Amino acid sequence: MQKSIAMVLAGGEGKRLWPLTKERSKPAVYFGGRYRLIDFVLSNLVNSGFHQIKVITQYRATSLVRHLTRAWPLASTVIDQFIECAPAAMNRGPTWFRGTADAIYQNLDLLREVRPDDVLVFGSDHVYKMDVGVMMQFHRDMDADLTVATLPVPIAQATAFGVLHVDDTGRIIDFVEKPKEPPPMPGRPDMALASMGNYIFKSKVLLDELRRDADQTESAHDFGKDILATAPARLKVYAYDFASHLCRGEDESSRGYWRDVGTIDAYFEASLNLISVSPSLNLYNDDWPIRGNPAPSGPAKFVFSDFSGGRVGMAIDTVIGGGVIISGGRVERSVVFPHVRINSYSHITDAVLFPDVDVGRGARLHRCIIDKGVKIPPGERIGEDLERDRQRFTISEGGVVVVSRDDFGQVDEYD
Structure with missing residues (x-):
C-alpha cells in the first residue's frame, strides 16, 4: 500500500489582511462564524482520508498552535494518525524560512520519519472544499512526478494568477506568473488554468527538487516561482482540474468554488456571501463537514421584544455562532462569531464580528470587521463617516472599516 504525508504551509504573515494578522498568522484568521482559515x-x-499531516508554522504561531491543539486532536487514540505542528527552528542554517520551498526543505527530517511514496504540499489560507483523494488518484494514474491543483478561470482574470500552459493530456508545458497574455485551456479558449498552490510530489522528486533549489543562490525558494516554473522541462508535471469533481453531498452550485481571501475586501466579500439563501460554500453539508472550533458554548439567545420602544433582540439574514446573546439589539446581513454580545438599541449591518466582541448600548456598526475581544463603547458610530473613521481605524480600498483592540486602548486581551 502506498503511503503519503501532507505538509501544510501555515507560516504566512498575511500583510494585506492587516490588522487582522497583527496578533495571529494568516491561517489563524477567523472565517465563517465558527472556523479559522486553516480548518x-x-x-x-481528513475528509479525503489523509491522516498524517504536518503543519509548518512560523509567523505569530501561538494562536494557530493553540487552535490546532484544541480543535484537531487527531492523534489522541490512533498512533499512525496525527496533525502535528512543526515550528520554524532554523534546521538547516541560521535563517528563518526564506520561501515556501525552503519551509519544506528545512523540515526534510519529518519526511524521513514516515518514508512516504508521495508528499502533498498544500497551502492553508484559502476557502474551498476539495476531495484530495481524487487528485491523488489522478497523480498516480498519470504516474506524475508532480501534480498541480488548478482552477479554470476566465482568461481576462487570469492575469492575476500563476497560469499553467498544458497540452491535450493535461501535461504542463510551462508556468507563467501573472502573464499579460495567459495561455488558454485546450478546447476552451475563453478560460485559463490557474495554480491553486497545492501540489502532490513523488517523494524522491520532491527531495531532489528541494536540494537543487537550495543550492541556487539567486532563488526565492518559492514553489511557484522557482520549482514549478522550471520543473516541466525536467519532470512529468500534470495539471489536475479542481472543478472536475464535487465533494460528497455537494451540488453544482459549489463546483469550482475557491476563494483567495488575502485582502480585507476579498475576505469581507467572501464572508458576507455566506448569508445568501444558497451560498456556493455550503457549511451545512454533513457529508463533507468543515471541522473547527470545539469550544463549548451555550445556544444563541435573542432577548427583549419591545417593538413599540425599539428594544428588540433580532437578527435577519445573518450567520450566528454559539453563545451569542442579542440583547435588545438588531443585526442584519452579518456574520457573528461565538460569545458576542449585542446590547440594547444597537444596530449592526453588513459586518463581521469576531469572537468575544461586546457591542455597547446604542452603537451603530456598518460595513466593518471587529476583531476578537473588542468592546465597542455605548453610542459609538463605525462605518457611517469614513473620513472620521480613517483617523481612528484601518479602512480598506473598498471602504471596509477594520477595528482592533488597541484602537480603543484595549491591549490586555488575548487571541
Missing part, C-alpha cells in the same frame, strides 16, 4: 484545508485532507 478548510485540514477538513479537506
Whole structure:
C-alpha cells in the first residue's frame, strides 16, 4: 500500500489582511462564524482520508498552535494518525524560512520519519472544499512526478494568477506568473488554468527538487516561482482540474468554488456571501463537514421584544455562532462569531464580528470587521463617516472599516 504525508504551509504573515494578522498568522484568521482559515484545508485532507499531516508554522504561531491543539486532536487514540505542528527552528542554517520551498526543505527530517511514496504540499489560507483523494488518484494514474491543483478561470482574470500552459493530456508545458497574455485551456479558449498552490510530489522528486533549489543562490525558494516554473522541462508535471469533481453531498452550485481571501475586501466579500439563501460554500453539508472550533458554548439567545420602544433582540439574514446573546439589539446581513454580545438599541449591518466582541448600548456598526475581544463603547458610530473613521481605524480600498483592540486602548486581551 502506498503511503503519503501532507505538509501544510501555515507560516504566512498575511500583510494585506492587516490588522487582522497583527496578533495571529494568516491561517489563524477567523472565517465563517465558527472556523479559522486553516480548518478548510485540514477538513479537506481528513475528509479525503489523509491522516498524517504536518503543519509548518512560523509567523505569530501561538494562536494557530493553540487552535490546532484544541480543535484537531487527531492523534489522541490512533498512533499512525496525527496533525502535528512543526515550528520554524532554523534546521538547516541560521535563517528563518526564506520561501515556501525552503519551509519544506528545512523540515526534510519529518519526511524521513514516515518514508512516504508521495508528499502533498498544500497551502492553508484559502476557502474551498476539495476531495484530495481524487487528485491523488489522478497523480498516480498519470504516474506524475508532480501534480498541480488548478482552477479554470476566465482568461481576462487570469492575469492575476500563476497560469499553467498544458497540452491535450493535461501535461504542463510551462508556468507563467501573472502573464499579460495567459495561455488558454485546450478546447476552451475563453478560460485559463490557474495554480491553486497545492501540489502532490513523488517523494524522491520532491527531495531532489528541494536540494537543487537550495543550492541556487539567486532563488526565492518559492514553489511557484522557482520549482514549478522550471520543473516541466525536467519532470512529468500534470495539471489536475479542481472543478472536475464535487465533494460528497455537494451540488453544482459549489463546483469550482475557491476563494483567495488575502485582502480585507476579498475576505469581507467572501464572508458576507455566506448569508445568501444558497451560498456556493455550503457549511451545512454533513457529508463533507468543515471541522473547527470545539469550544463549548451555550445556544444563541435573542432577548427583549419591545417593538413599540425599539428594544428588540433580532437578527435577519445573518450567520450566528454559539453563545451569542442579542440583547435588545438588531443585526442584519452579518456574520457573528461565538460569545458576542449585542446590547440594547444597537444596530449592526453588513459586518463581521469576531469572537468575544461586546457591542455597547446604542452603537451603530456598518460595513466593518471587529476583531476578537473588542468592546465597542455605548453610542459609538463605525462605518457611517469614513473620513472620521480613517483617523481612528484601518479602512480598506473598498471602504471596509477594520477595528482592533488597541484602537480603543484595549491591549490586555488575548487571541
